[in-house]
Amino acid sequence: MKAIVSEKYGPPDVLQLKEIPTPIINDAQVLVKVHAASLNYGNVVLLRGKPFLARFAFGLLKPKYSIPGGDISGTVEAVGKDVKQFQPGDEVFGDLSLSGWGSFAEYVSVPERALVRKPASLSFEEAAAVPMAGVTALQALRDKGKIQSGQRVLIYGASGGVGTFAVQIAKAFGAEVTAVCSSRNVSIAKSIGADHVIDYRRDDFSRQTERYDLILAVNGYQPISVYRRALTSNGTYVMAGGSGAQMFQAMALGPLLSMCGRKKMGNVLHKANQKDLVFLKELIETGKVKPVIDLGFKLSEVPEAFRYFEEGHAQGKVVISV
Template structure:
């Protein structure tokens, strides 16, 4: 099979397309013929081994995982002897970040527990867009943010992979949503249901006098003190993406600031089948629609990662196995 191989840390062009052996599933695994995968920020963090501390888990000198990629959608090719819930031909999708990665290949072995049946109403490309970004948005709003109907929710970085899901999920929960994005993305986030859109190239939401019950910070470069200023007295700030400085502010300063009543922290995503199935329900009901910026064949994965690194993708970047 063809796979994109990573043998050293560095920029996207260190990846090489190679022929490797097709894997064989273990007793509790299924072999999935990958039809589509998606690129996430986590992929280029792993590729570049940044921040440096992540090397403790992925290999200090060279990559522990030779085939990267978290999100897949595909077809079950064969099953292990202990697999009960999936069969040959089932269309599935899932997040491989807790089971060795491997999405950037034509085939991958995945534990049955990490996969859900793909909604019949969406394409493989749309399904591949969901697992990491969709579940991150769901857990950030529902679990960490404790979202409630009628709350004022601000999503900073609303036009990216997580942000486009977050706008739609927040609306599904009955929130009044303010989306922050650049000029070119105003129309997009409005079409996703945002009640208010702030163009950050024109206005700074931290200086506009409006306060929010929940802030989901998917991107942006404001210090944690600025977010605190625009939170209501018992509001919640959830940091999902941004700079390394923001990440450490949320981890280190967040608990101390939270003593004042305003909850400030970051999200540690926990991929799981239950939340993936909940996202599947939203997709089937048409309440959430994946936004895809563009697709690349597997052979152009380095180009796809480089594009995502620029930080201007509208929604998700997809990898297909068809040349």
């Protein structure tokens, strides 16, 4: 089979399209013929080996997982004798980040817990855009943020992969949503249901006087003090991405600031979860959530896709058609 292989850490140029053996499944695995995949921040960490601490999970000197790619959609080709949930011909999508990665390939072998049946209403490309970004947004809002109907929720970085899902999920929970994005993305934010949109290029967020019950930061950078000031007296701030400084402040200062008063400041780390993916599937099937796709690339164009993704201006998700 053809696959994108990375034998060392570095820029997208280290990625090579190679012919390698098709994986063989064991009794508890599913062989999936991959139709599409997508890019996430975790893919960049796996590619570059940065931040350095990530290497303790991904391989200290070289990548432990030579085929990148976490999100997947495709068709079940074969199943092991112990597999209960799927059979050949099933259309599936899933998250391989806890199962060895490897979706940038024509085939992949995975445990059934990593997969869910694909919503019939989505194309393979749309389905591949969902897992990591959608589950991150869900876990940040529902589990960490404890979102409630009627709350005022602000999504900072609302036009990227996680952000576009977060706006829609927050609306599905009954929140009043304010999206923060650049001028070119205002129309996208409105089209996915944002009640209010702040153009950070025209309006200085640090000077605004509105207060929010829940703030989710998924891109950009604002000092944690700015986010804290924008919260209601018992509001919650959750960091799910952004600049290195924003991540450091949320993880290092967030717990300390949470001890002072009733405001909660923290971060969320995505964790693949089949039940959460099923929950997202149900939101998709009821029309409450729909993936937003920016650009598509072929498997042979994965290095180019990484270069585009790392520019940080994607409107929604970047997908790979396999």
